[in-house]
Amino acid sequence: xxxxxxxxVYYAPxxxxxxxxxxxxxxxxxxxxxxxxxxxxxxxxxxxxxxxxRYGFHATLKAxxxxxxGLEAFMRDAEAFAANRKPFPLPRLAVTWLDGFxxxxxxxxxxxxxxxxxxxxxVFDTHRLAEDEAAxxxxxxxxxPRQRENIARWGYPLVFGDFRFHMTLTGRLGDDxxxxxAEAYFAPALARPRPVGALAIFIEPxxxxxxxxxxxxxxxxxxxxxx
Numbered sequence: 001x002x003x004x005x006x007x008x009v010y011y012a013p014x015x016x017x018x019x020x021x022x023x024x025x026x027x028x029x030x031x032x033x034x035x036x037x038x039x040x041x042x043x044x045x046x047x048x049x050x051x052x053x054r055y056g057f058h059a060t061l062k063a064x065x066x067x068x069x070g071l072e073a074f075m076r077d078a079e080a081f082a083a084n085r086k087p088f089p090l091p092r093l094a095v096t097w098l099d100g101f102x103x104x105x106x107x108x109x110x111x112x113x114x115x116x117x118x119x120x121x122x123v124f125d126t127h128r129l130a131e132d133e134a135a136x137x138x139x140x141x142x143x144x145p146r147q148r149e150n151i152a153r154w155g156y157p158l159v160f161g162d163f164r165f166h167m168t169l170t171g172r173l174g175d176d177x178x179x180x181x182a183e184a185y186f187a188p189a190l191a192r193p194r195p196v197g198a199l200a201i202f203i204e205p206x207x208x209x210x211x212x213x214x215x216x217x218x219x220x221x222x223x224x225x226x227x
Contacts, residue, residue: 004205007201008062009202012031012058017194019093019186023104024037026182026186031055032213040185053210059167064204083219087219095169095186096166101172102176102178114163118163121154121160128155136152150162169182196219
């Protein structure tokens, strides 16, 4: 595989989970195959989902970064990390209005989910090429001091105490016009339980290109819990 511009560590539902099919179709693209998908027939939805469509249906664990040691070295560490994690149940997800956009968020706190995200941020940071100070200032504009510190140290504002697991469904909106439609659309998939049992490795092949899901790294059912 050619060296990508950026790599990211995400959660994504299993390929045979109805939530993966529905979430990908809502956004209009399957990030694993790269195929465009027919989305729900809702006025303006194509425009409202343009930004999350590029990233693919996911929840962020380690935000996209330029790999400083190359993809092969990163993948070795990601495989070892996954092999030493234990699957755990994901709390039931609910359609949520989150700071101006729609997302699927857990309906209850989950310490194991927080622990997984925290560990991904720390462990994979050795592979992140740091941004220059000008880029950090641009991304930190208007954010509180702790989030600016997170950008400087970890490359992303929403980590540790600021982390909130979410699967983005729209870009920024003036109101939650799609909420009722999203609740009805996702209800069949959200009613069933699902584990967090793998890392989903996404790459941005070239700058500003759509992200692709290139590997699902399964956790070991025999691994000792790290959460």
